[in-house]
Amino acid sequence: MPLLLLAILAVVQGITEFLPISSSGHLVLVWEIFDQTEAAGVRAAETERLDLDVAVHVGTLAAVCLYFWRDIWRMAIGLLRLLTGRRDPGARLAGLVLLASLPIIPAGFFGKDLVLIYFRDIAVIGWTTLGFGILLGLADRFGMLINRIEHMGWLQALMIGLAQVLALVPGTSRSGITMTAARFLGFERSEAARFSLLLAIPAIAGAGTLAGLDLYESGDLSLGRDAAIAAGLAFVAALIAIAAMMAWLRHASFAPFVIYRILLGALLLALVYGGVI
Secondary structure: OOHHHHHHHHHHHHHHOOOOOOHHHHHHHHHHHHHHHOOOOHHHHHHHHHHHHHHHHHHHHHHHHHHOHHHHHHHHHHHHHHHOOOOOHHHHHHHHHHHHHOOHHHHHHHHHHHHHHHOOOHHHHHHHHHHHHHHHHHHHHHOOOOEOHHHOOHHHHHHHHHHHHHHHOOOOOHHHHHHHHHHHOOEOHHHHHHHHHHHHHHHHHHHHHHHHHHHHHHOOOOOOHHHHHHHHHHHHHHHHHHHHHHHHHOOOOOHHHHHHHHHHHHHHHHHHHOOOO
């Protein structure tokens, strides 16, 4: 696959995976642009998409684990202490993340093929990008700023996990919908993002595992140079995106992401219903 196209895919995935703007929607758009322009190497690369999917998942997973290594360490130590009968805040955080991750497991397993058949459409991406962008804006505007993760209850974690199921539809954004739910529940912006990104760890690991199983069943296990480059680029892009977003949300609102989603969604709908794409 041409290095430039590989770099574009990996960087787009890395940047959009954790920003509340939908990575799956952007990747569908990137492939659509590649297909429309008939860029050299794209047709041959279609058989390598599973390889690249696994690779970029590995890269983004490594990035979020590195950024939140302290929380991950706290959760791991907390779970070990829990085995000895000692209650620990780290174990409670791990429990909240695990509980919020439960709804996506059956939904992803049984709904993946349905989504691929019916919802990977530019019009759908346009509507979800626009609609859930507006919803994020409303949550950010009217949600209170009184809670931190330490205040999160089990029911609140489950509600955020149920919201995450909506992210199976391209354009919704996994990080966007979980941050939206957390903001509606009154969590501070940076805390909503923090829990959303911790929730991304099992979600990305699960999605990467499913992609890996698909790759195994395809019989093509040659994760070579292209996959290694994609993983590395996605890792760097994701780490920069996470750091930039967290720094921004400590002092400002989700407004730039909301505006971007509204403009992008409106543009996509105009192109679709105008007959351009």
